[in-house]
Amino acid sequence: MLYALCYDFRMRIKLTVAYDGTDYCGWQVQPNGITIQEKLNQAVSDLFGTGIQTIGASRTDSGVHALGNVAVFDAETRMPASKVAFALNERLPRDIVIQKSEEVPADFHPRFAKTNKVYEYRILNRTFPDPLLSRYTYFFHRKLDEGLMDEEAQALAGEHDFTSFASIKSQTNTFVRTIHEIRVTRDAHDVITIHVEGNGFLYNQVRIIAGSLILVGSGQREPGFIKKALEKKDREASGPTAPPEGLTLVRIDY
Amino acid sequence: MLYALCYDFRMRIKLTVAYDGTDYCGWQVQPNGITIQEKLNQAVSDLFGTGIQTIGASRTDSGVHALGNVAVFDAETRMPASKVAFALNERLPRDIVIQKSEEVPADFHPRFAKTNKVYEYRILNRTFPDPLLSRYTYFFHRKLDEGLMDEEAQALAGEHDFTSFASIKSQTNTFVRTIHEIRVTRDAHDVITIHVEGNGFLYNQVRIIAGSLILVGSGQREPGFIKKALEKKDREASGPTAPPEGLTLVRIDY
Numbered sequence: 001m002l003y004a005l006c007y008d009f010r011m012r013i014k015l016t017v018a019y020d021g022t023d024y025c026g027w028q029v030q031p032n033g034i035t036i037q038e039k040l041n042q043a044v045s046d047l048f049g050t051g052i053q054t055i056g057a058s059r060t061d062s063g064v065h066a067l068g069n070v071a072v073f074d075a076e077t078r079m080p081a082s083k084v085a086f087a088l089n090e091r092l093p094r095d096i097v098i099q100k101s102e103e104v105p106a107d108f109h110p111r112f113a114k115t116n117k118v119y120e121y122r123i124l125n126r127t128f129p130d131p132l133l134s135r136y137t138y139f140f141h142r143k144l145d146e147g148l149m150d151e152e153a154q155a156l157a158g159e160h161d162f163t164s165f166a167s168i169k170s171q172t173n174t175f176v177r178t179i180h181e182i183r184v185t186r187d188a189h190d191v192i193t194i195h196v197e198g199n200g201f202l203y204n205q206v207r208i209i210a211g212s213l214i215l216v217g218s219g220q221r222e223p224g225f226i227k228k229a230l231e232k233k234d235r236e237a238s239g240p241t242a243p244p245e246g247l248t249l250v251r252i253d254y
Numbered sequence: 255m256l257y258a259l260c261y262d263f264r265m266r267i268k269l270t271v272a273y274d275g276t277d278y279c280g281w282q283v284q285p286n287g288i289t290i291q292e293k294l295n296q297a298v299s300d301l302f303g304t305g306i307q308t309i310g311a312s313r314t315d316s317g318v319h320a321l322g323n324v325a326v327f328d329a330e331t332r333m334p335a336s337k338v339a340f341a342l343n344e345r346l347p348r349d350i351v352i353q354k355s356e357e358v359p360a361d362f363h364p365r366f367a368k369t370n371k372v373y374e375y376r377i378l379n380r381t382f383p384d385p386l387l388s389r390y391t392y393f394f395h396r397k398l399d400e401g402l403m404d405e406e407a408q409a410l411a412g413e414h415d416f417t418s419f420a421s422i423k424s425q426t427n428t429f430v431r432t433i434h435e436i437r438v439t440r441d442a443h444d445v446i447t448i449h450v451e452g453n454g455f456l457y458n459q460v461r462i463i464a465g466s467l468i469l470v471g472s473g474q475r476e477p478g479f480i481k482k483a484l485e486k487k488d489r490e491a492s493g494p495t496a497p498p499e500g501l502t503l504v505r506i507d508y
Contacts, residue, residue, distance in 0.1 A: 020385040095385045131349045133275040136386055
């Protein structure tokens with residue numbers, strides 16, 4: 001069956017990756033400290049042969065979590081793409097879990113493709129911390145007005161130059177991005193969630209939005225602060241970068 | 255003001271204690287391994303003077319969590335009882351947090367007083383684990399029928415001899431307990447919660463109930479299994495003890 005031997009078993013596999021970022025130095029491989037990408041590269045290489053590098057969609061920071069980050073890699077295998085998730089999970093630590101594996105076209109690139117990204121920033125807003133939530137929420141005890149935060153956040157919806165809401169370390173050609181949806185809600189356990197969807201986010205953008213909304217919600221800044229900060233196109237005009245533990249990359253729609 | 259000097263500042267303080275039990279060898283002080291009570295005794299002694307021992311309401315097992323366990327201790331202090339929580343939290347690790355502190359009568363005993371205890375056992379029931387839930391849920395991938403589990407669980411409501419649902423290591427005069435309420439529900443994230451309230455629970459009772467309901471919910475046992483097991487008054491007649499990470503002591507009402 002020479003025919004079968006000539007068949008090309010090389011394929012590009014897309015992974016949906018969830019992780020608890022608490023104990024990692026972020027996504028991207030770096031010399032000092034263990035990263036999620038490093039653990040993933042090890043698992044993929046162990047399964048399919050040495051030296052395979054994954055390409056990630058979003059290089060989340062140290063301490064940031066994900067339910068649906070995306071990574072791709074190329075491998076020669078006859079394993080059905082959908083089974084790859086199970087085989088990789090056996091090789092990954094408990095705090096990194098592949099949620100889905102699927103074949104994609106060879107030219108699919110997770111960072112250059114058009115996407116809708118969904119992030120959530122969670123704040124536990126009550127008198128005392130909850131030890132069962134402390135890894136995944138930012139604890140803020142001063143009373144926040146989530147209704148006001150939601151109104152204020154609407155100034156960010158749409159296409160804007162988000163210079164004021166990007167780290168000064170951002171490396172980008174343009175600070176223009178589009179936020180399709182942003183809403184702030186409080187649940188029965190006093191967790192305030194800032195849910196934001198957009199076509200792409202600048203470095204630290206969601207955490208700076210969260211830090212700025214907290215200033216308004218706690219009464220440290222007047223209503224209108226967010227709109228004014230946006231117009232100034234100056235990082236100094238917005239609020240601080242909220243801590244990483246509150247941030248989760250929920251999903252990336254392609 | 256001799257009058258003031260003679261005033262008795264000794265009081266009994268009741269603490270509501272929340273903790274992530276993952277990294278502890280349970281509640282009760284023991285020679286091998288760090289326990290929650292040990293950390294609490296250290297914090298109380300650091301604040302009020304050496305050698306103070308706390309008395310806990312529920313000696314939760316290794317790996318079990320709490321949102322509202324209860325402990326009391328006696329101290330001589332002029333600090334308002336309500337402020338004790340703040341002072342202790344400064345002296346406790348991040349995964350143990352006092353939620354409330356209040357003065358109680360000197361004869362109040364957290365274990366001998368009449369109570370309603372509320373426990374929840376959580377099962378993540380989907381194809382892949384969620385790393386943001388794995389510390390606080392038991393992962394079970396085989397499809398569970400939560401409706402059937404709820405029906406089956408109703409056999410446990412009321413006053414019964416729970417010999418079949420207690421560890422053979424139980425030390426007790428009577429196996430008769432009353433379950434006031436038990437219900438099984440599934441949320442949008444495929445977390446199945448077994449919520450149970452009662453006047454007291456035997457050693458491992460909630461975890462054996464959970465393990466037994468899982469057998470029925472997954473089709474490994476026929477409906478009616480729980481009722482029959484209860485009637486047999488034999489630990490061999492029920493299911494396995496479900497793992498500790500799924501169990502949370504939610505609250506104790508006095």
